[in-house]
Amino acid sequence: MLTVILVGSLPLPAGAATHSIDAGGTSFTPRLVTAAAGDQIRWDMSSGFHTVTAWEGATFDSGPLSPGDQFSAQFPGGTVRYRCVPHSSLTDGQCSGMCGVISDRMVTAPIIRTPTNGQRLTSPNVTFDGTVTASVVGVEVSVDGVLMRTSPIHAGEWSYVGGHAEGTHVATAVALDADGFRSQAASVTFTIDLPDDFEPPEVTMHSISDHQIYNRTAPAQVLGSASDDTVVGRIEVLITSLAGLGAQRVVVADCQACPSPEVPWTATARLDPGIHTVQAQ
Numbered sequence: 001m002l003t004v005i006l007v008g009s010l011p012l013p014a015g016a017a018t019h020s021i022d023a024g025g026t027s028f029t030p031r032l033v034t035a036a037a038g039d040q041i042r043w044d045m046s047s048g049f050h051t052v053t054a055w056e057g058a059t060f061d062s063g064p065l066s067p068g069d070q071f072s073a074q075f076p077g078g079t080v081r082y083r084c085v086p087h088s089s090l091t092d093g094q095c096s097g098m099c100g101v102i103s104d105r106m107v108t109a110p111i112i113r114t115p116t117n118g119q120r121l122t123s124p125n126v127t128f129d130g131t132v133t134a135s136v137v138g139v140e141v142s143v144d145g146v147l148m149r150t151s152p153i154h155a156g157e158w159s160y161v162g163g164h165a166e167g168t169h170v171a172t173a174v175a176l177d178a179d180g181f182r183s184q185a186a187s188v189t190f191t192i193d194l195p196d197d198f199e200p201p202e203v204t205m206h207s208i209s210d211h212q213i214y215n216r217t218a219p220a221q222v223l224g225s226a227s228d229d230t231v232v233g234r235i236e237v238l239i240t241s242l243a244g245l246g247a248q249r250v251v252v253a254d255c256q257a258c259p260s261p262e263v264p265w266t267a268t269a270r271l272d273p274g275i276h277t278v279q280a281q
Contacts, residue, residue, distance in 0.1 A: 017039045018039065019033050019041050019102075020043075021041065021044070022043075023044065023050045024045075024046035026048070026084075026097065028043070028099070031099070031100050031101065032100070032181055033100070033101070034104070035103075037075060037076060037078075038074065039074070040072055040073070041074075042072045043065075043071045044070055045065045045066060045069045045070070046067065048087075049067075050064075050098070051064060051084050051085045052065070052082055053084070057076070057079050058076055058082070075102055075104075078103070079101065079179075080101070080103070081100070082099070082100050083100070084099075101179050107135065107175050107177050107181050107182060108135075109184045109186045110139050110158065110183065110186050112128065112129075112186050112187075113129050114129055114130075117190075118188075118190070118191075119188075120190070120193050121190060121191065122192075123194075124166065124192055124194065128171060129158060130173065131156055131157050132153060132156060132157070133156075135177045136153060136176065136183075137152075137153060138150045138151060138158075138176045139158040139174065139176070140173070140174045141158075142173075142174075143164060143171050144170055145170075148160060150176070158173075164192055166192050167192060168189060168190070168191045169189070169191070171187065171188050172186065172187045
């Protein structure tokens with residue numbers, strides 16, 4: 001085993017940490033490392049033949065390394081971008097392939113503006129929004145530990161609208177920068193408390209009428225809308241052949257909280273010649 005230590009990397013400052021990176025196949029793992037100036041970075045060659053070559057923020061270059069070799073360098077601070085020369089390429093200042101980044105910058109957590117912590121909502125349709133710092137390019141929004149969406153940034157703001165079930169939930173937002181570094185999560189707890197539902201939902205079909213003759217072989221489309229005094233949760237269209245050829249059930253809207261009071265919908269089904277009944281509920 002060959003161990004290479006970059007000249008000038010020792011001694012380590014008091015309190016300096018050591019960060020290990022695996023070089024195997026065609027990737028560095030982890031690809032992104034957050035470190036402090038003076039920390040030692042160690043690359044362990046687990047498979048393949050690689051180099052560890054800085055191309056921005058530092059000047060270290062391991063030269064050719066074989067499986068079992070190690071290479072160490074002291075992190076100078078800032079942001080260091082490096083690559084394996086045989087397994088990567090540089091184009092217009094962008095590295096593709098076997099590349100890695102070490103940085104001491106911390107991505108600032110996003111601010112969640114709505115919902116506010118502890119807020120009680122009477123609609124299942126929840127708007128999540130807030131602000132971020134200039135370096136952030138996206139915000140991961142999760143509810144109860146499930147990723148809902150990675151929101152793009154517009155003029156320093158992010159947003160996501162989604163339907164959620166009645167009850168108490170925890171929403172988290174994590175900011176991402178252009179390299180993929182992540183912030184600490186910001187979180188809020190909110191409760192959805194829907195009003196009592198006194199009226200059954202109504203479903204209307206617009207594009208088909210009773211005893212209509214449908215003369216085409218392409219899939220038939222049925223258009224309609226649904227409404228309720230609280231919220232529409234699911235719309236189904238059942239198409240049954242009176243010739244005994246079976247039935248098709250098409251779920252055209254299946255959500256915990258479709259927008260209320262009215263939800264437009266479209267059902268598409270391929271029909272055989274004959275007489276059919278269409279039911280929407």
